[in-house]
Amino acid sequence: QVHLQQSGPGLVKSSETLSLTCGVSGYLIRNGYYWGWVRQPPGKGLEWIGNMHHFGDSYYNPSLKSRATISLNTAVNEFSLKLSSVTAADTAVYYCARISYCGGDCYSNFEWGQGSLVTVSP
Amino acid sequence: NFMLTQPHSVSGSPGKTVTISCTRSSGSIASNYVQWYQQRPGGAPTTVIYEDKQRPAGVPDRFSGSIDSSSNSASLTISGLRTEDEADYYCQSYHNHNQVFGGGTKLTVL
Numbered sequence: 001q002v003h004l005q006q007s008g009p010g011l012v013k014s015s016e017t018l019s020l021t022c023g024v025s026g027y028l029i030r031n032g033y034y035w036g037w038v039r040q041p042p043g044k045g046l047e048w049i050g051n052m053h054h055f056g057d058s059y060y061n062p063s064l065k066s067r068a069t070i071s072l073n074t075a076v077n078e079f080s081l082k083l084s085s086v087t088a089a090d091t092a093v094y095y096c097a098r099i100s101y102c103g104g105d106c107y108s109n110f111e112w113g114q115g116s117l118v119t120v121s122p
Numbered sequence: 123n124f125m126l127t128q129p130h131s132v133s134g135s136p137g138k139t140v141t142i143s144c145t146r147s148s149g150s151i152a153s154n155y156v157q158w159y160q161q162r163p164g165g166a167p168t169t170v171i172y173e174d175k176q177r178p179a180g181v182p183d184r185f186s187g188s189i190d191s192s193s194n195s196a197s198l199t200i201s202g203l204r205t206e207d208e209a210d211y212y213c214q215s216y217h218n219h220n221q222v223f224g225g226g227t228k229l230t231v232l
Contacts, residue, residue: 038223046159046167046212048221054156059219062123094167099221108155109172 002027004113018083022096030074034099039092126154133230144213155198159208196224
C-alpha cells in the first residue's frame with residue numbers, strides 16, 4: 001500500500017516561493033501513475049494544482065498562471081511542488097496525491113497525503 | 123473548463139438514506155469518470171466511490187454512486203446513515219487532463 005509523507009515549511013513570506021516535498025513509500029514513482037498536488041484554503045473546498053507523470057507529461061490548473069511547478073525525483077522516490085510569488089490567497093492546506101491513470105484522457109482515484117498547512121505571511 | 127455543482131449541505135437521521143448530487147455545467151457527465159471523496163474535520167480526503175460507481179476495499183456497501191445523463195449529474199447515495207458518516211463530501215472529474223472538484227457538501231447526521 002502506498003504511503004505519502006509530506007514535508008516543508010509551514011510559513012512562507014509573501015512574494016517568495018512555496019516549496020513542498022512528498023516522499024513516497026510502498027511504490028516506485030517511476031513505475032507509473034500521475035503524482036500531483038491539491039490545496040484547500042481554510043474553510044473552503046479542494047482546488048487542483050497540477051500533476052505529473054514520470055514520462056514527463058505535466059498538467060496545471062490554468063488559474064495559477066504558471067506559478068506552479070511539479071517535479072519528480074525518482075532517485076529518492078519523491079516529488080515536489082514549487083509555487084512562486086505567493087500571496088495571502090495561497091494560504092491553504094496542501095495535499096500531495098497519487099492519481100490513477102487509465103490512458104488517454106482518463107483518470108481515476110486520488111490517494112492522498114496527510115496534508116500540510118502553509119501560511120503566507122505579509 | 124467545466125464546473126461541478128453540489129448542494130452546500132444535506133442532512134439525514136440515523137438509519138435513513140441521503141443523496142448528494144453533483145451536476146456538470148458543460149460536457150457530458152458520462153464522458154469522464156466521477157470520484158467521490160469523504161473528508162472528516164481535520165483530516166485528508168479519502169475515496170468512497172471511484173470510476174462512477176466502484177467502491178474501494180473497506181468502504182461499506184451503504185455507499186453507492188451513479189450517473190444520470192438526463193440531468194448531467196452524478197450522485198452519491200448513503201443508506202443506513204451512521205453518525206460517523208457526518209463529513210464533507212466532494213465529487214471530482216476531469217476533462218482535457220484538467221481535474222475539477224465540486225464545491226463540497228456538508229452532510230449532517232441529525
